[in-house]
Amino acid sequence: MKKIISINRFVLMGITLTALLSCSSDSSDTTPEPDTVAPTLDFTISGTSSGSEPIVVSNQMEININAQDAKGISKVEAFIDDVKVGEDNTAPFTIVVDLSGYAAKSLTAKSQNYILRVDATDTSGNIASKEQMITVINETPLITINIPEDFYNPNWARMYVFASAPDGKLVDSKRIFQDSREVILRTSSDQIFTQEYSLTFAKYTSGTYGNTTQFSTLQNLNSSNLVTLNLKTEPRFENGPRNPYLFPMEGFDPDDVFNSTAYGFGYSGGLNTLNQQLVLDRRKNVTNQVNTDKIYLWLKNETLDEYTYTILDWDLPIDFTLDYSLFNQEDIERRFYQTSLGSGQYTSSINIYGYFNESDFENNVFHNINNSAYGFLPSQGGAYYFNTSIYKTRYEFTMKDYHTARNGKPLTIFNDLDWTIDFSVNSKEINLMKTGNGHSVGKIYLHTDGPQLVNGLNISYDWNIVFDSQTTEKIILPEIPDEIQTWGFYDLYQNNNFKIGQVEIRRYNDLPTYKDYLQEIIKNNNYPYTVSSTMESKYKRGDGLEGYxxxxxDFLID
Structure with missing residues (x-):
């Protein structure tokens, strides 16, 4: 056994020595061949199809790079039109490029689009390059619209909002769904205009025999006057067939002539003296908890020229009887107004609304206190009745081509404004002719004069447009997005079937500019009277009538 081990050790030592001598004889001092082979290179852009020419990108571009070399990759770089925009030196190689500062070049420009180049450099300094043509289409937010949870009316079949350039060309359009909470309208960078744009809400309601479209348009918007719009929920009252409650009357002199009104937030009615009944239609607001628990019923005895009123509980018992003794004249004042709007031949009217507390005032939970109209203003002035016990009041007065809405007690004299307003219509263009200083807001009301028969259906629409009255001389109606062209009114639009209901110019106290109006009233969808205590306007109706x-x-504008 020991001998075998000794022989084996000797053999192993011989093998090792032979191997060492062999290695020594094969070695040389020659320099290795230089590495002149460029890396292999390819890349893709996330979210795009490979091989397309050019590739369309926007906002941010992520470049995924596959670079390989036997000696290793030192770095990869990205260039746009030979300007370096990014680098990576650790595999896997990815370069993210911010494109927000790149404007989209016109497709008709000589130097169309941009050239993206990617370089890969190996550890020996060899460079491989690959180019790709890209089109940058950046989208810049125009406006963000915030929508409350209960905003969407289930009676609407569709609702859209769209932005338009001054020439009416469509910029962006979005549908508003029941679960929409935020909608952002954008413009691509080659659409960015230094001038203004318009914003239009379109609501569509369909029925068995026809459909109705309602438009609300804000003109003259830009990045400095409105970038956020916070909508509020419109009050929506209980649906169902009109089934007014009827209550008997007693104690009324059958020889006297009465005029009465019960009209307010969610209710309407009055006395039916022929049948000796009080008629009331009451409907609760179903969108939130804002409601009224009172009904203001005023009564004018025309025979005695006497104004009285009563305040009833909303939940009247079924066996309730309206007794004449319930009416009183407490805190009622008879007042008069005069005007400087010409002699007394012009129709004038005044409507007064009351609020029982501050919450009612802020939420427009109103009650009609009095309405009076005169076809010919008496020499002593127009008479009306005012209830001094009401917490807050506001009123509206109209005469000739003058209209005002104000908070508080009516003026004793209404003075005319030194303004004029006129218009002409050419196809889808409305030309405005205005004079006078101090107005800041204009408004146009378009409508169908009764339902129009289109393809067997009754079609109607309303279109409210507001604009900067100091700067605007012409309004071009916006083009209609494809999604809305299926609505019945589109045939009327195509055929220029527009009826001007009214054009007006306005001013609001404490809001001297159109920007102030947008910021203080429109931005948070406020009731105008809660922001400005006085609005005055001059108007012209399409039918030429004065005093009406x-x-x-309009949920957005009024």
């Missing part, structure tokens, strides 16, 4: 002002409810 179109008051149109």
């Amino acid at each position: 002002y179109f008051k149109v409810s």
Whole structure:
């Protein structure tokens, strides 16, 4: 056994020595061949299809680079039009490029688009390059619209909001869904204009025999006067067939002539003296907890020229009877107004609304206190009745081509404004002719004069437009997005079937500019009277009538 071990050790020592001598004889001092082979290189851009020419990118571009070399990669770099925009030296190689500062070049420009170049450098300094043409289409936010949870009316079939350039061309359009909480309208960088844009809300309601479209348009918007719009929920009252409650009357002199009104937040009605009944239609606001628990019923005895009123509980018992003794004249004053709007041949009217507390005032939970109208203003002035016990009041007065809405007690004299307003219509352009200083807000009301028969359906629409009355001479109606062109009114739009209901110019106290109006009233969807105590306007109706002002409810504008 020991002999075998000794022989094996000798053999191993011989093998080792032979190997060492062999290695020594094969070695040389020659220099290795230099590395002149460039790396292999390819890249893709996240979110795009490879091989397309050019590749369309926007805002931010992520470049994923596959670079390989036997000696290793030192770095990869990205260039746009030969300007370095990024570098990475650790695999896997990714370069993210901020494109927000790049404007989209016109497709008709001589130097169309941009050239993206990626270089890969190996550890020996060899460089491989690859180019790709890219089109940058950056989207810049125009406006962010915040929407409360209960905003969407289930009666709407569709609702959209869209932005338009001054020439009416569509910039962006978004649909508002029931669960929409934020909508952002954007413009691509080659659409960015230093001038202004318009914003339009479109609501569509369909029925068995026809449909209705309502538009609300804000003109003259820009990045300095409105970038955020916070909508509020419109009051929506209980649906269902009108089934007014009827209550008997007693104690009324059958020989007297009465005029009565019960009209307020969620209710309407009055006396039916022929049937000796009080008629009330009451509907609760279903969108939130804002409601009224009172009904203000005023009564004018025309025979005795006497104004009385009563305040009833909302939840009247079924066996309630309206007795004449419930009416009183406490805190009622008979007042008069005069005007400087010409002699008394012009129709004038005044409507007074009351609020029982501050919450009611802020939420427009109103009650009609009195309304009076005169076809011929008496020499002593127009008479009306005012309840001094009401917490707060506001009123609206109209005469000739003058209209005002104010908080507090009515003026004793209403003075005319030194303004004029006129218009002409050419296809989808409305030209405005204005004179006078001090107005800042203009408003146009378009509508169908009764339903129009289109393809067997009754079609109607309302369109309210507000604009900067100091700077605007012409309004071009915006183009209609494709999604809205299926609505019935589009045939009327295409055929220029527009009826001007009314054009007016306004001023609000403490809001001297259109920007102030947008910031203080429109931005947070406020009731105008809660921001400005006085609004005055001069208006012209499309039918030429004077003394009859179109008051149109609009969730965004009024």
